[in-house]
Amino acid sequence: MGSALQCSHEHLSRSANGGDALVGATDELTSADHACAVPVSDEQLWELTAAFLAAGLARGEKVYYFDDGTSDAVLGRLVDDRVPVAGPLRRGQLEIVTSDVTRGAFHAPLPAVQELLNSYIDLSERDGWAGFRMTGQMSYGAARPAGIPLSSYDAVLDEVVRKRDSARALCLYDRTRYTDEQIEEMRAVHRAEVTAPAAYDDGLLRITRTGLGRARLAGEIDHSNRPMITTLLLGDLDKVLRAPNAPNDIVLNLASLRFLDVTTAVSMVQVAEGFPDTHRLVLTGVRPRVQRVFDRCGAAFARQLAIEELPEPGVAEEEDPE
Amino acid sequence: MKVTPRTPAGLALRHAVAFHDTTDDLLAQAVPLVREALDRGERVALTVPGVVEQAIRGAVGSAELVSLAPAVPPVSSVSGAAEGSGQTTAALRGRELRMLCRDEPAVTVVAVHDERLDGADGSYWTELDAALNVAVADLDVTMVCFYPSYPLHLEVLEGARANHALLLAGGELRENPAHRCPVEVLRSRPAQSPVVLGPPDLRLTYNSWQLHDVRGAVETAVGLVGFERARGEDLVLAVNEVATNAVEHGTADAELCLWASPTELVCEVHDGGTLGERLPGLKAPHPKDPRGRGVWIARQLCDLLHVWRDASGTHVRMHARP
Numbered sequence: 001m002g003s004a005l006q007c008s009h010e011h012l013s014r015s016a017n018g019g020d021a022l023v024g025a026t027d028e029l030t031s032a033d034h035a036c037a038v039p040v041s042d043e044q045l046w047e048l049t050a051a052f053l054a055a056g057l058a059r060g061e062k063v064y065y066f067d068d069g070t071s072d073a074v075l076g077r078l079v080d081d082r083v084p085v086a087g088p089l090r091r092g093q094l095e096i097v098t099s100d101v102t103r104g105a106f107h108a109p110l111p112a113v114q115e116l117l118n119s120y121i122d123l124s125e126r127d128g129w130a131g132f133r134m135t136g137q138m139s140y141g142a143a144r145p146a147g148i149p150l151s152s153y154d155a156v157l158d159e160v161v162r163k164r165d166s167a168r169a170l171c172l173y174d175r176t177r178y179t180d181e182q183i184e185e186m187r188a189v190h191r192a193e194v195t196a197p198a199a200y201d202d203g204l205l206r207i208t209r210t211g212l213g214r215a216r217l218a219g220e221i222d223h224s225n226r227p228m229i230t231t232l233l234l235g236d237l238d239k240v241l242r243a244p245n246a247p248n249d250i251v252l253n254l255a256s257l258r259f260l261d262v263t264t265a266v267s268m269v270q271v272a273e274g275f276p277d278t279h280r281l282v283l284t285g286v287r288p289r290v291q292r293v294f295d296r297c298g299a300a301f302a303r304q305l306a307i308e309e310l311p312e313p314g315v316a317e318e319e320d321p322e
Numbered sequence: 323m324k325v326t327p328r329t330p331a332g333l334a335l336r337h338a339v340a341f342h343d344t345t346d347d348l349l350a351q352a353v354p355l356v357r358e359a360l361d362r363g364e365r366v367a368l369t370v371p372g373v374v375e376q377a378i379r380g381a382v383g384s385a386e387l388v389s390l391a392p393a394v395p396p397v398s399s400v401s402g403a404a405e406g407s408g409q410t411t412a413a414l415r416g417r418e419l420r421m422l423c424r425d426e427p428a429v430t431v432v433a434v435h436d437e438r439l440d441g442a443d444g445s446y447w448t449e450l451d452a453a454l455n456v457a458v459a460d461l462d463v464t465m466v467c468f469y470p471s472y473p474l475h476l477e478v479l480e481g482a483r484a485n486h487a488l489l490l491a492g493g494e495l496r497e498n499p500a501h502r503c504p505v506e507v508l509r510s511r512p513a514q515s516p517v518v519l520g521p522p523d524l525r526l527t528y529n530s531w532q533l534h535d536v537r538g539a540v541e542t543a544v545g546l547v548g549f550e551r552a553r554g555e556d557l558v559l560a561v562n563e564v565a566t567n568a569v570e571h572g573t574a575d576a577e578l579c580l581w582a583s584p585t586e587l588v589c590e591v592h593d594g595g596t597l598g599e600r601l602p603g604l605k606a607p608h609p610k611d612p613r614g615r616g617v618w619i620a621r622q623l624c625d626l627l628h629v630w631r632d633a634s635g636t637h638v639r640m641h642a643r644p
Contacts, residue, residue: 222533222534223530223570224531259558261562261563261566262615263612263613266612270610292555296619
C-alpha cells in the first residue's frame with residue numbers, strides 16, 4: 001500500500017476532555033470514530049490527511065475530502081506516498097467536495113448539515129462501499145460565517161458518526177489556519193486526538209523516522225534548516241553501526257522533498273562519501289527537480305550514494321485494482 | 323571511486339594580447355597563429371567578427387574550426403538595452419572551453435575586440451579578460467585576444483595590457499611586463515554597475531529564515547514569464563543560491579527585486595556586505611569543495627549574472643529568457 005500505511009509512529013492519545021475512546025493510528029480508526037488532529041505544519045497536515053484518506057481507500061470505503069484550496073497538496077502527497085489516486089477518483093471512491101460546498105455548509109442551519117452528512121453516508125452504503133470516511137479543510141467555519149460556532153457543527157458531525165457504524169471522521173485544526181484558542185476549544189470537544197510525532201518539524205521541513213536508519217523528509221531544505229540534515233545522517237549512521245543486524249543502508253525517502261539547496265546536496269554527497277565502505281546512503285523517490293541539484297553536485301561520482309528517482313505517477317496507478 | 327581531496331590546479335591558460343591597426347594587419351597575425359595551432363593538432367576556436375572569421379576560414383581551407391557563441395546579448399525587454407557583462411561572457415567561455423578541452427589535448431582561441439560591447443567606457447573588456455583569467459585558468463588553452471591599437475576608449479587598451487600574461491609580437495608570444503593578476507586588476511577596475519532599471523514589480527526584504535518567501539516570489543514570477551517547468555525550477559534554484567549568499571556572507575537582511583515581462587525575468591539581490599571574492603562563481607568547483615558551488619551553478623543557469631560592488635554593498639543582477 002506504500003508509505004501512507006507505514007504510520008506505525010502515529011499515536012492516538014486521550015483528548016483534553018478525557019473522553020473514553022483510545023484508538024490506534026490514523027489508519028486504524030475504528031468504525032464510529034471521530035477524532036481530531038492538530039498539525040504543527042502544512043507538511044504534517046498533508047501527511048495526516050493523506051494517511052487517513054489512503055487507509056479508507058485501502059479498506060474499500062467511500063472517502064470524501066472537503067476542499068478549501070488544499071486538495072492539490074493533499075492529492076500531491078497521496079501521489080508521493082504511491083497511493084493510486086486517479087482510479088479512485090474515476091470510480092467515485094475518492095470524492096473531492098468543492099470549496100463552494102465546503103464553505104456553503106457553514107452558512108447552512110445545523111439540521112441541514114446533519115441531513116447532508118446523513119445523505120453522504122446513505123449514498124456510500126447504497127453504493128456498496130465498505131464504509132464512509134471524511135476529512136477536509138474546514139477552517140472557513142472557524143470565522144462563524146453564519147454566527148454558529150464551529151463546535152456546534154462538530155457536535156452534529158459527532159452525533160452522525162456515532163449513530164452510523166460505518167462512518168469515520170478526522171477533523172484537522174492546523175496551527176497556520178486556526179488560532180490557539182480555537183484549537184483548544186475544538187480539542188476539548190473531541191474524544192480522541194491523532195498525533196504524529198516527528199524527528200524534526202520547523203514548518204518548512206518535516207523529518208519523520210520510519211525505522212532504524214530510515215527517515216522521510218518532506219518540504220524544503222535551505223540555509224535555515226540544513227544543519228539538521230547532517231545531524232540526522234550522522235546520528236542515523238551511528239545508530240546503525242551500533243545496532244546488531246542493522247541494515248547497511250541509511251535510507252531517506254525524499255518523495256515529498258520539493259526543494260534542496262546546493263550546499264545541502266554537496267554536504268549529503270560528502271557525508272555519504274565519509275560512510276564506512278560497508279554502508280551506503282540511499283535516497284528514494286527523488287523528484288526531478290531535486291535530482292538535477294544532485295546531478296550538478298557530483299552525486300554521480302559518489303560510490304556510496306544511491307539515488308532512486310520518483311516514478312511517474314502513472315507507475316503507481318498500474319497497481320490500482322479496478 | 324572515492325572523491326579525492328582537491329589538489330591546487332596550476333595555471334595552464336596562456337592568455338595573450340595582440341594589437342592591430344587594420345583588419346589586414348589582424349589577419350596577418352591571426353592566420354599564422356591558426357595554422358600553427360592546427361599543425362600542432364590543436365583544436366581552434368574563434369570568437370571574431372563575421373568578416374574576420376570568413377577570411378580565416380578561407381585561409382586555412384577545409385580545417386575544422388569551432389565558432390564560439392556570440393557574446394552580444396539581446397536587447398533586454400526590461401532595461402531596453404543590450405546589457406553586456408564581461409563576467410557573464412567569461413562564464414560562458416569557461417563552459418564552452420571546458421567542454422572542448424574534455425575531448426581535445428589543447429585548444430587555441432582567437433578572440434577579437436567588438437566595439438559593440440564597449441558600453442559607456444570599454445570596461446566590459448577589462449572585466450571579461452580578468453574574469454577569463456579566473457574562469458579558465460586551469461584549462462590547457464592558448465587564448466590570443468586581438469585589440470585595436472587605437473580603441474575608442476583608453477580603458478580598452480589599459481585593460482588589455484594589464485590582463486594578458488603574454489604579448490604577441492613579431493609572430494611570437496612573449497612575456498608581457500605590464501601584466502597584473504586578476505585580483506589586482508579588479509581592485510583598481512571593479513565590475514561596473516549595470517543599466518539602472520525602473521521600479522521593480524516586486525521588492526522583498528528577507529533574512530535567512532525567509533528564503534522560502536524569496537523562492538515563492540521567483541516561482542510566481544517564472545510562472546508569469548512562461549518558462550518551461552524545469553527551466554523555471556532551475557531559475558528558482560539560481561536565485562535561491564544568490565539570495566542565500568547574500569544573507570550568509572553579506573548582511574543579515576538582504577533585498578530581492580523582481581522585474582517580469584512576457585519575455586524576460588530580471589532579479590536583483592542586494593546586501594550591505596563586502597564580498598571577499600570580487601567575481602564569485604567563475605571557477606569550476608571541485609567535488610570536494612564544500613562551498614562555492616551555488617553561485618557557479620547560478621551562473622550556468624542564468625542568461626546573465628552580473629556581480630558588482632559599491633559603497634552600499636554587494637549586488638547581483640540575473641537575467642533569464644524562456
